[in-house]
Amino acid sequence: MEPKKNPQLDLKRNSLLYFFVGMTLVLLMAYLALEWKTYYKADSWDVSQNVDEDLTENATIVKxxxxxxxxxxxxxPPKIEIAEDDEKVEETVIKSDEVNQETEIAKVEDVVVAEDDIPEEIPFVLIENAPVFPGCENEKTEKDKRACFQSQMLKHIRKNFQYPEMAQEMGLEGRVSVIFTVQTDGSIGNIRLRGPHESLESEAARIISKLPRLTPGKQRGTAVKVPYSIPITFKLN
Structure with a gap:
């Protein structure tokens, strides 16, 4: 069967050729447009010729x-004047303090011996003879007496311990740091407390106030004040 259209009249047949011819013409026209040059007409008169020579001013030189x-x-230069001599000054001779054969030696009875400088208060761990708790006098060594002192302190606290009712109702617990001083007569004084609540501190102070009279601590045979610290723990079951 023959096609109805004539293949010689098909427009798409030479479309690629027409495209290249069109592109060539467009590029040629663009090149001519970019390279096209125009010139202004020459003026018939020169601007520099209209300047009047009389207008030129000479610069004035000012000296x-x-x-x-x-x-x-x-x-x-300052004038130097010679002052007159001062009055004669007698020189003082400084005598030597070195001992010679003519120096008298003081007698032994005349020499004053200074007293021992013993502090008024010595900590428990540094004192020579620590305070003695009643019942610890028979301990032989100083180390045993210190251990007995601490043991008796713990027994005293457990024996007299009473948990404050208000602290129990409020659910208060904690540790109260207690510092007290064994005086030179063996009594207890200068009690200082620090705890989480006032009710616990009051109970700790009551326990310490019930301590018996102790044998005072001694340093070189002299009774001195001895501070001692111990914590008291309050804990609900």
């Missing part, structure tokens, strides 16, 4: 006379 520089001042 300014500068002042002369100041002359340096010449300082006159």
């Amino acid at each position: 300014i006379k500068l002042p002369d520089p100041p002359k340096p001042e010449i300082q006159t």
